[in-house]
Each structure stands twice: as C-alpha cells, then as structure tokens.
C-alpha cells in the first residue's frame with residue numbers, strides 16, 4: 134500500500150518531504166489518511182471520496198473551495214488570530230484541479246490542524262456550543278456570493294423522500310412492504326406526510342429561504358482545541374443550500390434522542406428536552422443576525438422533521454432490501470425505523486413546550 138499512497142500524494146502541490154501516510158479516524162463514508170512530512174512543513178489529511186454517495190466531484194470540491202474561501206475572508210476581515218486553525222485549507226493537485234483521479238478513485242488533500250480534540254456524544258454544555266457554532270457557520274455563509282450546488286440531489290427534500298418511499302413500495306423488491314408491521318408504520322408515515330412537506334410548500338410560496346447549511350450537524354464534526362474552545366467545523370461534503378431546519382433538526386435528532394438511533398428497546402427512546410433547550414439557546418444566539426420569523430416559528434417543526442425524514446429513509450431502504458444504509462443484521466433498518474417513529478411521536482408531543490421555550494428566549 135505504501136508506495137501507492139506516496140505516489141498519490143505526489144500529485145498534489147504540497148510543501149515538504151513526505152515521510153509517512155497512515156490511516157486516520159474511522160469515517161463510514163470517505164477513507165482518510167494522515168500524511169506526515171519531515172521537519173517544520175505542515176502535515177496533511179488525504180481523503181478518498183466516496184463517489185457512489187457524492188457523484189459529482191467537481192461540484193463537491195467547488196462548494197468546499199467557495200465555502201472555506203468565504204469563511205477565510207471573514208476571519209481575515211475580523212483580524213482573527215490563528216486562521217489556519219479556524220477553517221480548513223484544501224491544496225490543489227499539480228494540474229490545478231482540487232482533486233486527483235487515479236483511474237479508479239478520487240483523492241483530495243487538506244492541511245492537517247495539529248493539537249485538536251474531537252468529541253462524540255453531547256453534554257448540555259456541548260449542545261449549547263454546537264448550536265452556537267453551527268448557527269455561526271450559517272451566519273458566516275449567509276452572504277456568500279457563489280451559487281453552490283447540491284452534493285446529494287434533494288438530500289433533505291421531504292417531498293422527494295416521500296416519493297422515494299412510494300417508489301420503494303410500488304416496486305417492493307424485498308416483499309417487505311406486505312409485512313403487517315411495515316404497513317402500520319407506513320400508515321403512520323402517510324398520515325403525516327402533508328404536514329411534514331410544509332417546508333417545500335413555504336419555499337415555493339417564496340416565504341422560506343434556502344441558505345448554505347452543513348447538513349450533517351453533530352458534535353463529531355467540530356474540532357476543539359486542548360482548552361475546549363471551538364476551532365472549526367469539518368466534514369464539509371454535505372454543505373449545500375437547504376433550509377436552516379437541516380442543521381437545527383438533524384443535530385437534535387441524534388443529540389436529543391435519549392438513546393442511539395438503532396436501539397431496539399423503544400422504552401429507552403425519548404426526547405431529551407434539556408438538550409433541546411441548551412442547543413436552541415446556543416443556536417438562537419448564533420443565528421440572531423440572519424434568522425427570520427418564519428424560520429424561528431418552524432423550529433419545533435424542524436425538530437420533528439428529522440426523525441420523521443430519517444424514518445422515511447430507513448423504511449424505504451428496508452423495503453428496497455437494504456441497499457443504502459449499512460446493516461449489521463436483516464432487521465436493522467426496521468429497528469431503526471421503529472426507533473425514529475417513536476422519537477417523532479415524542480417530539481410531536483413536546484410541541485407546546487418547545488414553542489413556549491422559544492417564545493421565552495425571544496422575549497429576553
């Protein structure tokens with residue numbers, strides 16, 4: 134492997150003499166390596182991008198270059214210290230492209246930020262920080278002049294996810310759509326479909342904007358320094374135009390579930406309202422410069438939308454015979470679906486409290 138990895142790195146316009154290329158982290162989608170150079174030149178992070186999930190490498194890298202460039206300009210204008218630790222920096226290939234294709238795989242490279250800390254899992258404190266950090270990320274990108282594309286087409290488009298589910302049922306490749314329990318879940322889904330497609334309707338009516346969002350908001354996607362200060366947001370492949378609900382709702386879907394998304398014990402699934410409060414406080418603080426009343430008003434909707442959308446994606450994949458989400462056992466997607474349905478219902482039950490809490494925050 135080593136010679137081949139050195140050869141790949143040699144196609145990038147990096148500084149320094151490469152001494153080692155070694156696996157880094159445990160991402161499920163892309164494969165990542167650390168490239169160590171001799172002496173004082175920077176080290177790098179080399180990634181092989183999974184183009185079966187992100188099919189348009191030019192669009193993907195164009196988004197990332199625009200986003201990191203725009204954030205860098207903002208940090209420079211604010212005379213921020215240590216900018217290279219606060220925004221990712223990608224290095225072009227020797228032919229000037231932002232990636233290298235080796236005939237089989239697509240590669241890209243960025244500067245490694247040393248002395249960082251990563252976290253998984255949330256505390257009430259980190260939920261606040263993540264809310265503020267992702268809102269700040271959206272705020273910095275609110276005036277980006279470039280037109281960005283969707284790296285996964287219709288990724289968080291609820292109408293399209295419903296259509297995908299209808300197609301899965303019509304095809305019924307696995308036969309699982311006939312299962313009585315699946316039918317019950319589907320009835321729960323379709324009863325709610327119109328309500329949950331509200332964002333797309335508001336968008337068509339010109340009432341709801343799309344903004345540049347991260348679309349994979351979790352604490353794992355933030356780098357901290359040794360003193361627990363936020364450095365920057367990472368994992369930018371899903372950065373694309375979306376409703377702000379994406380970043381708000383998807384974070385809470387995982388962070389405010391009292392258990393993991395594939396816990397088969399439904400008694401353990403509930404909505405952690407304390408996490409909601411802490412995250413929402415941080416988010417509203419960070420979003421104050423851009424958020425509109427219709428966006429604020431729909432934050433409870435956003436909180437229920439993501440367990441619901443993920444439920445729709447899990448059950449569609451179950452009916453399709455498990456072709457998208459990696460499964461450890463045959464019923465895995467069904468277990469995930471039951472879990473997300475339960476969470477959707479718990480969040481729905483908390484609407485009055487969520488609304489009251491947001492109103493209270495705004496009145497402050």
Ligand code: GN1
Nearest residue numbers: 161162186285349371383394443458
């Ligand atoms: C996938 O791979 P991971 O866990 O970061 C999916 C998300 C889903 C999540 C559900 C590109 O994310 O949208 O919410 O699984 N990412 C993609 O576990 O489809």
Ligand code: MG
Nearest residue numbers: 161162349368
């Ligand atoms: Mg990810």
